[in-house]
Amino acid sequence: MPPFASGLLVLTAPLPALPRRAAGLVAAAAGLVAGPLYVHLQPGLRLGGPAAGPAAPPAGPALLRALAALYTAAAARRGLDLRVLLGPGRRLARQPRVLLAAAAEAPGPPEPVQLGLQRLAAAAYGCPPSLPALLLGEDTAGDAGGDPEGDPEQGPDATLPEFLDVAVGGTFDRLHGAHRLLLSACCLLARRRLLAGLAEGDLLRHKVLPELIEPYELRAAKLREFLEDVKPSLCYDIVPLADPFGPSVTDPNLECLVVSEETRRGGEAVNRKRLENGLPELALHEIQLMKDPDHRQNEEEKISSSSLRQRLLGTLLQPPRQDPALPLRPYVIGLTGGTGSGKTSIAKLLGHLGAFVIDADKLGHAVYVPGGPAYEPVVAAFGAEILNEDGTINRRVLGAKVFGNQERLKNLTDIVWPKIAQMAKDKVREAEAQGKAVCVLDAAVLLEAGWQDMVHEVWTAVIPEDEAVRRIVARDGLTEEAARQRLQSQMTNRQRVEQSQVVLCTLWEPDITRQQVQKAWDLLQQRLSPEPGP
Numbered sequence: 001m002p003p004f005a006s007g008l009l010v011l012t013a014p015l016p017a018l019p020r021r022a023a024g025l026v027a028a029a030a031g032l033v034a035g036p037l038y039v040h041l042q043p044g045l046r047l048g049g050p051a052a053g054p055a056a057p058p059a060g061p062a063l064l065r066a067l068a069a070l071y072t073a074a075a076a077r078r079g080l081d082l083r084v085l086l087g088p089g090r091r092l093a094r095q096p097r098v099l100l101a102a103a104a105e106a107p108g109p110p111e112p113v114q115l116g117l118q119r120l121a122a123a124a125y126g127c128p129p130s131l132p133a134l135l136l137g138e139d140t141a142g143d144a145g146g147d148p149e150g151d152p153e154q155g156p157d158a159t160l161p162e163f164l165d166v167a168v169g170g171t172f173d174r175l176h177g178a179h180r181l182l183l184s185a186c187c188l189l190a191r192r193r194l195l196a197g198l199a200e201g202d203l204l205r206h207k208v209l210p211e212l213i214e215p216y217e218l219r220a221a222k223l224r225e226f227l228e229d230v231k232p233s234l235c236y237d238i239v240p241l242a243d244p245f246g247p248s249v250t251d252p253n254l255e256c257l258v259v260s261e262e263t264r265r266g267g268e269a270v271n272r273k274r275l276e277n278g279l280p281e282l283a284l285h286e287i288q289l290m291k292d293p294d295h296r297q298n299e300e301e302k303i304s305s306s307s308l309r310q311r312l313l314g315t316l317l318q319p320p321r322q323d324p325a326l327p328l329r330p331y332v333i334g335l336t337g338g339t340g341s342g343k344t345s346i347a348k349l350l351g352h353l354g355a356f357v358i359d360a361d362k363l364g365h366a367v368y369v370p371g372g373p374a375y376e377p378v379v380a381a382f383g384a385e386i387l388n389e390d391g392t393i394n395r396r397v398l399g400a401k402v403f404g405n406q407e408r409l410k411n412l413t414d415i416v417w418p419k420i421a422q423m424a425k426d427k428v429r430e431a432e433a434q435g436k437a438v439c440v441l442d443a444a445v446l447l448e449a450g451w452q453d454m455v456h457e458v459w460t461a462v463i464p465e466d467e468a469v470r471r472i473v474a475r476d477g478l479t480e481e482a483a484r485q486r487l488q489s490q491m492t493n494r495q496r497v498e499q500s501q502v503v504l505c506t507l508w509e510p511d512i513t514r515q516q517v518q519k520a521w522d523l524l525q526q527r528l529s530p531e532p533g534p
């Protein structure tokens with residue numbers, strides 16, 4: 001773990017030199033700062049010279065290229081919260097705990113440079129004057145990239161256009177480097193106000209893994225904190241987007257819409273709507289997408305929130321339950337998911353890896369057989385008409401009795417679920433007797449039945465509704481409408497995910513599922529391994 005919780009890196013070299021040095025500078029700073037890592041750009045400043053006031057970097061294509069290089073370098077350091085500041089003027093949201101500068105930019109004795117760093121941080125961002133100040137050597141590995149020459153078609157004094165009010169829209173889930181570059185461009189273009197629309201509701205429905213998208217309130221709060229840190233002089237309006245247009249087609253004060261290569265067509269549609277509404281077209285300012293050099297199979301080539309959400313699959317999303325009544329061995333995983341989610345295939349993979357798998361569906365059948373723990377109470381509650389001629393319970397007739405009747409259904413589950421739970425506990429003891437370290441309770445109704453109290457972690461399998469419908473129709477021979485009704489009668493994916501420690505998804509090829517399960521299993525083994533002694 002890096003020793004400092006946050007830091008401020010001051011870079012004073014000419015902007016065209018930054019692209020080829022960004023990776024080394026970010027790598028060196030990331031070794032010291034857990035995040036956020038703020039970056040102050042002030043070309044030409046002599047930190048060891050006479051005191052000089054803070055100034056914003058010149059807004060032009062060279063600055064955009066420097067920003068792209070820095071955010072690309074940060075993307076290679078997963079989890080690094082990099083924020084390149086575009087203008088001083090307020091205390092930062094997370095107070096820096098260390099001040100940093102590149103040793104190559106500050107020749108001479110270190111003491112005057114360190115003092116200059118402290119003065120600048122105090123004047124620009126209200127930092128305490130006694131913060132530690134360090135000079136960085138640069139990790140030059142991988143620094144051959146970048147383009148110090150810049151764009152030959154643009155002169156060194158080229159500037160960006162300016163607009164009073166600028167708009168941008170997006171999901172802005174887990175702000176990544178491409179988001180930060182896009183938002184920084186917005187800040188450079190705007191002189192007065194930035195209107196940021198956050199996708200919500202139906203706009204999220206067809207995103208990859210929408211269940212893992214952060215709540216609107218959290219996304220809005222993170223977005224505002226980033227923007228107010230980066231350029232505090234602007235007014236920020238952050239609004240939910242329930243449709244692709246939002247206020248961009250009704251706000252008469254807007255002058256520019258910032259788009260990416262893949263959203264330009266949406267920007268053109270906005271302008272058509274504005275003309276229909278009697279408003280002038282917006283200037284469309286396009287920002288290039290950032291490539292993800294580490295993208296994996298089934299991930300997008302660009303840096304994207306979809307890829308980040310896919311990388312969360314199999315990881316621990318929230319701490320395991322701490323219940324003194326639950327023995328630590330065997331460690332019990334509750335595996336759940338909706339119909340068609342691929343839960344059973346995941347259970348089989350976990351069994352191959354060494355888990356003792358308890359199939360709650362099989363236990364559910366066992367409780368109904370004559371002599372089973374639920375047989376007599378169910379017959380007493382629902383009558384002899386549910387019995388076949390041989391005395392067994394006709395599950396189809398019983399199901400028809402409770403279908404659509406919440407009171408009867410609750411009467412049935414109040415009888416059956418506790419019996420299944422007891423049988424599952426007996427199976428856990430059986431696993432313990434066999435010396436098994438991990439049990440998996442495979443149960444579709446794990447959360448509905450309240451069985452999460454029996455497990456240390458809940459693992460949920462999710463799948464998009466359309467894919468689940470396709471699987472149910474192919475497997476069970478139901479109509480599409482009947483399949484959707486079945487899914488809509490169950491707990492939603494998001495409701496399950498909110499109560500889960502680990503999420504898995506079987507949407508892609510079987511090998512991708514296998515890799516997810518292996519990753520989840522390996523991380524589980526790390527959690528179960530005793531901490532090394534001092």
